[in-house]
Amino acid sequence: MSLVFAGVCSHAPGITGRADQADPDVRDRFYAAFNQMRVDLEASKPDAVVVIAAEHFANFFMDNMPSFALGMADSYDGPIEDPGWLGIEKRKVPGNRELSERFIKQVMETSDVSYAEEWQFDHGIMVPLHFLTPNYDIPIIPVNINCQGPPLSPLHRSWTFGESLRAACDALPERIAIVGTGGISHWPATPDSGKINVEWDLDFMDRWCRNDRDALLDYDDLTIYADGGQGGFEIRTFISVAAAAAGATGTVQFCEPIPIFAVSCTVATYAL
């Protein structure tokens, strides 16, 4: 089979952890867009969901930091964060070790990746799953792109990695969905949290929807840091999804700033 779904969404911990502190009108429209993404994801009947995340030191640290890593286990634990703080209880999330291994082997044909048989989820995966697979009944293949501990791999490698993910989907009989998660501009976990460069975000999402490779790669980490903050490095996950969608064009279902959630809360999908 092949890729049956490709989309991106925000994963900020405030989305679940500080829900009561947001303007309820904007928040509920965002939740509705997230819910519609779940409906569309379910309609694609995926055998597994590849979640491309930009984790925050739940597994990987600067003692041995992979640029690209995939999980290879039958289950994963999360969240690592205090459940009360995140608003999501600790639980086991299903994986599929055998499918992961076949998938990873295919990815390795064209990208150098690490794999991990142990993997704990943080908000970067748990927040999207809270909305997208609320029954935790679809196996997850977690993917991480290092967006936290510089040096970070250049953006064009995230594009190539996305192409490798697509090739792996095409090579397997299973129906695979890909969901990229991250913020666009944001300055998370600092006193700047809530600062959002809306114009920069909308411009990036326009490039993403057009699936314009050159435009998506026309950034470097210095300009991202200046315009989009240290959180902006996470556009790598969106870029990989764009490459995996292989020329498909996208639609933004929702992209509006919710400062107490620290990002332009975003839901967008490609028409495959």
Next chain:
Amino acid sequence: MSLYAVQKFLFEINRSEAMQERYTADRRAEVAPFDLTDEEIEALVEPDIGKLFHLGVNGQILMHFAAFHQIDWQDYLQRMRDGIIEHGPVREGVYAVTTPLDEVVAPVHENPAQASRRAGTERRILDENGVGR
């Protein structure tokens, strides 16, 4: 190297409930194996969120550590601002501050009733203190 050790400690405790329990029982013993300066040890034991932010700890690691200590969100943000005011700019790393230190960038949303109640409370406090008469 020292900031690396501080962050390594935080990385490990953030993802290990067993380590969190040991730290809760004896904070100094838990940080002892790490190659830390006295300043760093004190910041981790207290915990001094503002000092850790000033030292350059990645906010993602620090945020999870603050959550473990049951420090609520606005308090966490304020402690970082206070740390910068007291100790100076972030020494290294990419998690810095670009907004004014007296600015609340993302205030908690208030519905009209809450805002009205707060305004009423503020007015009453002003009145009780004889301000604005």
